[in-house]
Amino acid sequence: MKIIPTIMSGGAGARLWPVSREAHPKPFIKLADGKSLLQHAFLRAALLPDVEQILTITNRELFFKTEDEYREINASGIACTYLLEPMGRDTAAATSIAALHVQQAYGDDAIIVLFPADHMIRDLDAFRAAAVEAIELAARGRLVTFGINPNYPETGYGYIEADGQDVVRFVEKPDVARAKEYIASGKFYWNSGMFCFSAGTMVELMQQHCPEILDQCRKSLLAAHQSNAVSGTQVALDRDLFAQVPKNSIDYAVLEKAEHIAMVGCDIGWTDIGSWNALSELIEPDGSGNRINGDAMLIETENCFIQSSERLIGTVGVQDLVIVDSADAVLVAHKDHAQNVKQLFAQLKASGHEAHSLHRTVHRPWGTYTTLEEGQRFKIKRIEVKPGASLSLQMHHHRSEHWVVVSGTAKVVNGEQELILNTNESTYIPCGHKHRLENPGIMRLVMIEVQSGDYLGEDDIVRFEDVYGRE
Numbered sequence: 001m002k003i004i005p006t007i008m009s010g011g012a013g014a015r016l017w018p019v020s021r022e023a024h025p026k027p028f029i030k031l032a033d034g035k036s037l038l039q040h041a042f043l044r045a046a047l048l049p050d051v052e053q054i055l056t057i058t059n060r061e062l063f064f065k066t067e068d069e070y071r072e073i074n075a076s077g078i079a080c081t082y083l084l085e086p087m088g089r090d091t092a093a094a095t096s097i098a099a100l101h102v103q104q105a106y107g108d109d110a111i112i113v114l115f116p117a118d119h120m121i122r123d124l125d126a127f128r129a130a131a132v133e134a135i136e137l138a139a140r141g142r143l144v145t146f147g148i149n150p151n152y153p154e155t156g157y158g159y160i161e162a163d164g165q166d167v168v169r170f171v172e173k174p175d176v177a178r179a180k181e182y183i184a185s186g187k188f189y190w191n192s193g194m195f196c197f198s199a200g201t202m203v204e205l206m207q208q209h210c211p212e213i214l215d216q217c218r219k220s221l222l223a224a225h226q227s228n229a230v231s232g233t234q235v236a237l238d239r240d241l242f243a244q245v246p247k248n249s250i251d252y253a254v255l256e257k258a259e260h261i262a263m264v265g266c267d268i269g270w271t272d273i274g275s276w277n278a279l280s281e282l283i284e285p286d287g288s289g290n291r292i293n294g295d296a297m298l299i300e301t302e303n304c305f306i307q308s309s310e311r312l313i314g315t316v317g318v319q320d321l322v323i324v325d326s327a328d329a330v331l332v333a334h335k336d337h338a339q340n341v342k343q344l345f346a347q348l349k350a351s352g353h354e355a356h357s358l359h360r361t362v363h364r365p366w367g368t369y370t371t372l373e374e375g376q377r378f379k380i381k382r383i384e385v386k387p388g389a390s391l392s393l394q395m396h397h398h399r400s401e402h403w404v405v406v407s408g409t410a411k412v413v414n415g416e417q418e419l420i421l422n423t424n425e426s427t428y429i430p431c432g433h434k435h436r437l438e439n440p441g442i443m444r445l446v447m448i449e450v451q452s453g454d455y456l457g458e459d460d461i462v463r464f465e466d467v468y469g470r471e
Contacts, residue, residue, distance in 0.1 A: 001139060002110040005045030006055040006098045009038055009066060009117035010088055014345035015275045015338070018329035019307075022349075022357040026273065027117035028065065032283060032293050037273060038066065039073050041117040046078055047128050048113060049135075053079045053232075055102070055112075057094045060084040060236055064365035064468065067231055080232035086239040092210060092253035093245045095195075096217040097237065099202040104221075108200025111138050115194040120282060122269030130266040134196035137165070142262040143205060144196040145255065147189025149267045153179035156274060156339070158191035158251070160263055167261040170251060189265055193272070195250070196264075202254075210253040216245040227469075275338045276322045276331075280305035294325075303335070328360040358458075365468040366391055367444070379456045383437075385410075385445040390438035392466035399453030399460060401429045403437070408445035411438040434464065 013026025020026045027038035035043075045054045058066050063084055070080060083097050095114060102110050113131055121127050134144040145167065147160045155175060159182055161168040170191065174182065182188035206214040223238035255261060273279050283291040283305075290301055294308035301315045308325040315323070322338055324331040333341060348356035361370040366389035370382040385391070385408075393413065403412070404426040412419040413436040414427050420440075421427060429435045431453060439445035463470055 001135075002106045003048055003050055003135060004053055004055050004102050004106065004110055004112050005048050005051055006057065006102075006112050006114045007038075007041050007045060007117050008091065008094050008114065009041070009056055009058040009062070010085070010094075011118065012345070013118065014342035016273070016279065017341055017345045017348075018324060018326045018331050018355065021355070021359055023061070023362065024065075024359055025062070025118075028069070029273075029279075031120075035073070036069055037120065038069050038117045040120065041115065042070055042073060044115075044121060044124065044127060045113075046074075046076065047124055048131055049128075051078060053081060055081050055083065055098060056117075057083045057085065057098055059088065060086050063229075063234060065363045067229060068363075070231055074231065080229070082229060082232070082234045084234055084236045086237060086242055089242065089245045090247045091193075091250040092206075092213050092248040093217055093242075095202065095250045095254075096206055096210075096214050096245075097221060099197075099199045099206070100214075100218055100221050101235065103199035103203055106199070108198060108203075109139070110199050111135050111196065112199060112202070113194075113196045115192075118273055119192070119194075120269075120271045120273055122271075123267070126266060126268040130264050130268060131196070134262075134264045137262045137264070138196045138198050138201070141198065141201055142260065143201055143255075143258060144262045144264060146192045146194040146196075147263045147265045148192050148270045149265060150183055150188065150190050153183050154190065155179050157272065160189045160191050161187050162189060162263045162265065163187070165262050165264070167263045170256050189263065190270075191251075192270055205254050205258050209257045210246075210248065213246050213248060213253060216241065220245065276305060276324060276333070276341070277335055277338045280322070305335070326359065329355050364391075365389070365470075367439075369449075372448075374456070377452055377454065377456075379451040381449040381451070382406075383445075383447050383449055385437060385439040385447075387439055387442050387444065390467060391436060392463040392468075392470060393434060393436040394464065395434050395462045396431060396453075396460050397462070398431065398455035399451045400431045401435075402450040402452075403427050403429065404448045404450075406446040406448060408439060408443050408447075409441040410445055410447060411440045412436070436465075 009027045011025055012022045013020030016026050019029050028036050030036050102112055137144045159171040220237045220241040225236045227234055280291045285291050289303040291305045296306045296313045298315050300317045302319045304321045306313050306323045320335045322333045361368055367384040367386045372380045405421045405423055410421040414429055415433045
């Protein structure tokens with residue numbers, strides 16, 4: 001029996017701004033142990049029995065960063081397949097694409113264990129045991145969901161009412177009074193959003209309950225472009241066809257309509273990292289109830305969560321705050337309003353502020369760039385290029401650039417010239433010149449780029465050739 005762990009990785013993670021951004025969403029958030037939520041999800045997937053292949057569903061723009069994250073931890077060399085969505089169409093589409101792909105590759109009986117990348121599970125032995133139980137049920141044709149034994153009346157989660165292993169009904173997020181009733185009854189579980197099923201079972205259920213989603217996903221998958229990745233295979237879904245997939249969650253599209261759904265009740269140390277309050281629970285509190293990740297000095301401070309990646313944060317005489325510092329933004333919120341950070345994110349997006357999408361350091365397939373300073377008609381960046389990597393052959397309509405090598409060796413195309421630049425050497429690229437930057441060495445190339453011009457937006461770029469398929 002083939003078992004395919006499948007990770008759904010995406011979403012903006014608006015409640016976890018300023019660390020989570022559209023181009024750097026919640027799964028890439030690093031925890032106190034130095035690993036990201038996505039890396040923890042991969043390591044969980046690798047614990048399942050007889051795993052030879054891990055499937056990941058993510059956005060096309062996040063592929064290279066996802067592959068980099070896996071490369072850091074995939075010591076055993078598990079093969080990876082990436083199903084790449086051109087845009088998000090919610091979990092029903094993601095589930096459909098996974099089921100159709102696995103059915104085509106391994107047949108109806110192959111078992112999929114599907115879970116989001118942005119959850120945290122602390123008891124890995126209990127998780128594996130629950131997954132084994134779910135796999136056995138799925139092999140008998142059941143669609144299985146994982147129910148979490150609740151230990152307090154949480155109003156931010158959906159609930160599952162169960163009679164033994166049989167699901168009675170799914171319930172939307174309740175108010176406090178009803179959540180207390182659910183807990184007291186002993187029949188209700190938190191809905192974890194994790195599922196297990198055979199590929200054939202899910203395709204059959206989607207054909208019955210949401211055929212338009214299944215059919216459009218099948219068309220997009222049949223027209224997909226498949227190519228080799230460093231760690232396995234990437235399957236890029238057809239943009240135009242996938243854009244026509246109706247947007248819906250797997251809960252509404254299938255689970256609330258299907259019969260004979262099974263549930264595995266479990267106590268696995270599960271947390272849906274949906275807010276800064278939830279993330280703070282992963283850190284042990286001090287004697288005053290403060291949870292600190294980073295460098296902080298606290299005086300007369302109680303019950304606060306403080307995270308700093310670069311700078312010292314000092315507090316005096318405050319209580320019940322969430323304080324999160326990043327390179328280009330600071331969040332200060334009362335704990336009781338942590339869920340409303342998404343409103344701040346939405347306002348940033350509506351106003352066109354770049355902080356909703358990008359960090360000061362932006363990851364690209366070839367490396368990273370960090371905006372050091374910008375003002376009227378100029379921008380200064382620090383650029384790092386991986387060994388053997390190259391930027392696209394490109395041109396800008398509205399800006400010129402001056403490149404200075406800080407360390408490493410740069411191979412540069414500048415108009416009709418091809419140059420090799422070493423440390424402390426530079427070149428000037430006039431507006432309208434075709435140019436390319438490449439690192440031919442075995443060490444990282446670090447350089448400073450000074451841009452000048454009337455418009456310095458990231459969308460002022462015309463690509464002519466690109467090894468990453470972005471032209």
